[in-house]
Amino acid sequence: MTNITTWIDEYHKGSRFGLNGKILIKKTSKYQEIIVIENEYYGKALMLDGCWMTSLKDDKYYHECLVHPALSSIDEKSNVLIIGGGDGGTIRECVKYSRISKIDLVEIDEEVIKISKKFLREIGSEAWNDKRLEIHVDDGVKWVKKTRDNFYDVIFIDSSDPSEFSNLLFSDSFYKECKRILTPSGILATQSESPESFKNIHINILKTLKNIFKVSETMYSFVPIYPSGIWSWTFASSENLNLSKQNYDEVLKIEKGCEIWNLDFQNAAFKMMPNKIVKELDS
Ligand code: SPD
Numbered sequence: 001m002t003n004i005t006t007w008i009d010e011y012h013k014g015s016r017f018g019l020n021g022k023i024l025i026k027k028t029s030k031y032q033e034i035i036v037i038e039n040e041y042y043g044k045a046l047m048l049d050g051c052w053m054t055s056l057k058d059d060k061y062y063h064e065c066l067v068h069p070a071l072s073s074i075d076e077k078s079n080v081l082i083i084g085g086g087d088g089g090t091i092r093e094c095v096k097y098s099r100i101s102k103i104d105l106v107e108i109d110e111e112v113i114k115i116s117k118k119f120l121r122e123i124g125s126e127a128w129n130d131k132r133l134e135i136h137v138d139d140g141v142k143w144v145k146k147t148r149d150n151f152y153d154v155i156f157i158d159s160s161d162p163s164e165f166s167n168l169l170f171s172d173s174f175y176k177e178c179k180r181i182l183t184p185s186g187i188l189a190t191q192s193e194s195p196e197s198f199k200n201i202h203i204n205i206l207k208t209l210k211n212i213f214k215v216s217e218t219m220y221s222f223v224p225i226y227p228s229g230i231w232s233w234t235f236a237s238s239e240n241l242n243l244s245k246q247n248y249d250e251v252l253k254i255e256k257g258c259e260i261w262n263l264d265f266q267n268a269a270f271k272m273m274p275n276k277i278v279k280e281l282d283s
Contacts, residue, residue, distance in 0.1 A: 012227040029111035036119040063089035064261035070189040078153035083140035085158035086112035088124020095130045110137040147181040157190035197228035220272035
C-alpha cells in the first residue's frame with residue numbers, strides 16, 4: 001500500500017466522523033469492505049462497510065464495558081459465546097478470567113479475523129492463542145439456533161450496527177433464542193448502540209430485551225471514534241442481575257489492569273441514562 005495519507009470518514013445522518021492516515025489494507029470480503037488505517041493519535045483503526053469498529057487508542061472504552069460488568073459478577077466456571085468480535089478485543093478481555101472454561105467466538109467474516117490478526121495484532125494479542133478459545137467462522141444467528149438449551153453462561157453480542165447481514169442480531173427472535181441457550185442465571189451482554197446517533201435502534205433494543213428477559217440494565221459511556229461518541233451496552237438475564245458484586249480476588253487484579261473499567265465507573269455508567277431515553281422507555 002501507499003505512504004500517502006488520506007481521510008477516511010464514516011458518514012452518518014449528514015455528519016462525518018473521520019480519521020486521517022495511511023491505509024494499511026483495503027479489501028472487500030464476501031460480506032463487506034474492510035479498511036485498516038493508521039492514524040497519528042488513534043493508532044491503527046478498523047472500519048467495516050463505512051463504519052468505525054475500533055482503534056488501538058480507544059478499543060478499551062468499548063471492549064472493557066462490554067465484558068467486565070458481566071464477567072466480574074459470575075460465580076461458577078462458565079461457558080462463553082461471543083457473536084462477532086473478529087477484531088479480538090472481546091476475547092482479550094474474556095481470557096483474563098480463570099473462571100471461563102470455554103470461549104466460542106462465532107464470527108461470520110473470516111477476513112475480519114485474518115486482517116485483525118495481521119494488522120491489529122495488538123488488540124487480540126495473546127488471547128488468540130488461549131487454549132479455551134475456539135473460533136468458528138459461522139453465522140451467529142444459525143449458531144444460536146443449533147445450540148442446545150441452557151448451554152452458555154454468558155453471551156456477548158459484539159456486532160456491527162444493523163445492516164443487511166447483521167439485522168437479525170437485533171431481532172426479537174434472535175434474543176429469544178439467546179435466552180433459550182443461556183443457563184437460567186446466564187447473562188446476555190450486547191452493545192446497544194448510541195442513544196444519540198442511533199436513538200431509535202437503541203430504544204428498540206432496550207424495549208425488546210425488557211420484554212423478553214426478566215431484567216435488563218443499560219450502561220452508557222464513550223467510544224470516541226463512534227458517531228456522537230456516546231455509546232451503550234445492555235445486560236439482560238432471566239434472573240436478577242447483580243452486576244456490582246465482584247466475587248473474587250482475581251477480579252480486583254483485573255480491575256487494576258483495566259484502562260477504563262472499574263467498579264465505580266461501572267456503577268456511575270449504569271446511572272447515566274439520558275432523560276429523553278428514560279421518557280421514551282416509560283411512554
Ligand atoms: N458504530 C459501530 C458499532 C460497532 C460496535 N461493535 C464494534 C466491534 C468491536 N469489537
